[in-house]
Amino acid sequence: MKLTFLTFCFSLNILADSTRVNPYRLGAVIGATAGILTLAHIQQYNSWWKGELTKFHFKDDFNQVLNADKFGHAYFSFLISDLFGKSLEWAGVKKEKATLYGGIGSLLFQTYVEVEDGFRASLGFSVSDEVSNFIGAFLPFFKEKFPTLKIVNFKMSAFPSEKFKSGAHRFIVDDYESLYFWLCFDVAEILKLKQLKFWAFDIFDLAIGYSVKEIDWRGNGKRELFLSLDYDLSKIPVRIWFLKQIFALLNYYHLPAPTLQLTPRLKFFIVKI
Numbered sequence: 596m597k598l599t600f601l602t603f604c605f606s607l608n609i610l611a612d613s614t615r616v617n618p619y620r621l622g623a624v625i626g627a628t629a630g631i632l633t634l635a636h637i638q639q640y641n642s643w644w645k646g647e648l649t650k651f652h653f654k655d656d657f658n659q660v661l662n663a664d665k666f667g668h669a670y671f672s673f674l675i676s677d678l679f680g681k682s683l684e685w686a687g688v689k690k691e692k693a694t695l696y697g698g699i700g701s702l703l704f705q706t707y708v709e710v711e712d713g714f715r716a717s718l719g720f721s722v723s724d725e726v727s728n729f730i731g732a733f734l735p736f737f738k739e740k741f742p743t744l745k746i747v748n749f750k751m752s753a754f755p756s757e758k759f760k761s762g763a764h765r766f767i768v769d770d771y772e773s774l775y776f777w778l779c780f781d782v783a784e785i786l787k788l789k790q791l792k793f794w795a796f797d798i799f800d801l802a803i804g805y806s807v808k809e810i811d812w813r814g815n816g817k818r819e820l821f822l823s824l825d826y827d828l829s830k831i832p833v834r835i836w837f838l839k840q841i842f843a844l845l846n847y848y849h850l851p852a853p854t855l856q857l858t859p860r861l862k863f864f865i866v867k868i
Contacts, residue, residue, distance in 0.1 A: 620686035628679060632704055639708060642769050644715055651710075654719025658814045663771035663807045665727040668705065670776055672731030673749050674847055676701035680735055681843075694736040701732035748779040750802070750825070752849040754868045772810065777802040777849040779825045800825040802849060823854035823867060 656664070680697025684690050705728035713720035731749070738744040756772035764770040783797040802825035810816035828842035854867030 615689070616687040621683075624679075624682040624686050628682070628700075635704075638766060638768075639711070642764075642766060643718060644711060646715065646717075648714045649716040651713045652719050653713065654721055655723070656719075656721050657723045659812055660771050660810050661807045661814070661816050661818055663774065663776075663805070663810070665723060666776035666805060667768075667771065667774065668724050668727035669731035669734075670749055670751050672701050672705050672728045673734050674731075675704060676732045677735045677847075691739055694739045698733040698736045702728055705732065746781040746784050748781070748800070748827070748846070750777040750779055750847060750849040751775065752777065752804075752868060756808070772806070772808055775804050775806045775821070775849065777804045777821075777823070777825065779827075779849070781827065797830045798827055800827050802852075804849070804854070817859050819856065820858040821854050821856050821867065823849070824852040826850055826852070 676694075676697040678697075679700050680694040683693040683696055688696065706725065709720050709725050709728070712718040712724075734744075734749065738747075752775045753767055753773050754775070755767060756770055758764070759767055759770040759773045764773075767773050779800045779802040782799060782801050802821075802823045804819075804821035804823055806819040806821075808817045808819060827846065829839075829846050831842060833839055833842070851866045851868045854864045856862040856864065856867075
């Protein structure tokens, strides 16, 4: 109920702010958003929030899982923000305001999650998590305000770890050893290859990836750093609307590509998932 009420109030502010908004599309966006956030709440409850409540408290977990959780908070805040912002733009909200509202909406939800963590004995409100939430939530807005940042994209990929296969986690997104986070750079823009006006050059990007292995939730484990090829599918010239949306959604995910592992040991993968 709290999530639905928050989403409803947020929609009223958007509707009052713009005469260009299509109320039917906005209703569809708000309804879908409320449903997705409710499912996210259920997933959080099943994974982390079961048990008795305790007094609200803070907990510093900055290096507990070698910072993989910080990348996770930033990525999922970015994902929520970008999808919500683009949905609002589809509903008629001007792009700059849509990215701002997307960031605000994402941060509100992630802050709600942190507050709920603060009432759980084994967790706690993490300031470093909230900083990561802010960075991810407002990355689309900052990219819109500062065009130089458009050369950077944020992606994730996943491959089941041995711990996940053994049943240590119910959902793969809760297992940091199964997740890989990627900062992708638009090489064509950096090297000014766009002047060639050939999309096949433009589609290839360079990505730096991060993952962890053998973590014990006390700050011990192995950090993995990767250098990989990446693909920007949004630059493929297609006219079919549905296909464009599929490419746009796939663009949040780092697809398998030739990859060089830099740490903890040098290793080359012809294809790394």
